[in-house]
Amino acid sequence: MLYHLTTTTDTTALRELLESKGLLAPENIASPVDVAVEGFARLPFGPVNNSGEQDEDVGYATNSTAARRAKAEVVAQPSAVVSARGDGCADALP
Numbered sequence: 001m002l003y004h005l006t007t008t009t010d011t012t013a014l015r016e017l018l019e020s021k022g023l024l025a026p027e028n029i030a031s032p033v034d035v036a037v038e039g040f041a042r043l044p045f046g047p048v049n050n051s052g053e054q055d056e057d058v059g060y061a062t063n064s065t066a067a068r069r070a071k072a073e074v075v076a077q078p079s080a081v082v083s084a085r086g087d088g089c090a091d092a093l094p
Helices: 012-020 032-045 065-085
Strands: 003-005 048-050
Touching: 003 032, 032 048, 048 065
Parallel strands: 003 048
Antiparallel strands: none
């Protein structure tokens, strides 16, 4: 799983919206292919990726990728223990 936080991405829908408002696309708009390539490349390093930023950089997000990853790992530890014991809520699911 990866939450891939990106900048504005050049899509058909965005182009149509901008055109309907008489606006031009920004010069620094990200190509959909570049966004997808980066997302797949960063997938093993999830759960968060701030597109175009290094792991320790906050950039335009509220936290760095490294800080968010550390929080996710802390939250995942108790869940893993419960799942390993077999007495978690997941066992009650059909």
